[in-house]
Amino acid sequence: MMRVFAVLAVVLALGACAEAPAIPYASDDRVAASAYRAPGPNTMTLMTMVSNRNGKGAHSALMINGAQRVIFDPAGSFVNERVPEQEDVLYGVTPAVLKGYKSAHARSTFHVVSQTVELTPEQAAVALQLVQTNGAVPRAFCTNATTSLMQQIPGFESIDVTFFPTNLMEQMAAYPGVVEEKYFEDDDGTIVDGVAGIVIPD
Incomplete structure (x- = not known):
């Protein structure tokens, strides 16, 4: 019984990934046409929204960032008609889309912590396949799904499954070569307001 109450407490606490709006499912053709890869090495970036x-x-x-750059946004609330999405995976993550994603989440009450590690081509291929085949995630299970996925990537087997975003953030910080950045904004409103205000060039 105590375990049930603990899970319910987590569900109530993780409000940001528990308010996902209806998400239009992009066609395979649109996803393929929007594919983008950032220059430089293969990387994996954990983004944590922190109060x-x-x-x-x-x-x-x-x-x-492997064969293409995508964001696995499990049970997320980021929905933009210019950013194709399939099963909680955002495609076509250009610099403008990435900036818009961070801007939508950062506001007076939250900031975004990005932790980036380099991957081998093999690790990146596995990570990309995992996020593309994971499927949509139930509400409030964003970190649970992320940790479950990460521990299947070679070299990240020691990641412990957790429901708590900052616990995963602390685990990620322990990996060699992690580069951390923090993104702040001071506007009010919600993520829905943030998405509405994003300008993504054609």
Whole structure:
């Protein structure tokens, strides 16, 4: 019984990944046409939305830059008609889309912590396949799904499954070569307001 209450407490606490709106399913042709790869090495970036008030995490997302750059946004609320999505995976993650994604989540109450590690081509291929075949994630299971996926990537088997975004963030910080960045904005509103205000060039 205590375990049930613990899970319910987590579900209530992780409000940011529990308010996902209806998501249009992009066609395979649109996904293929939007494919983008960032220059440079293969990388994996954990993005954690952290409260400015109490330091607690509200959402986890995973960006993979391999054959193409995508964001695994499990049970996320980022929906933009210019960003094709299939089963919680955002495609065509150009610099403008990435900036818009961070901007939509960052506001007076939250900031975005990005932790990036380099991957081998083999690791990147596995990571990309995993996020593309994972399927849509139930509400409030964003970090649970992310950790379950990450521990299947060679070299990241030691990741412990958790429901708590900041726990995963701390685990990621322990990996050699991690580069961390923090993104802040001071506007009010919600992620829905943030998405509405994004300008993504054609």
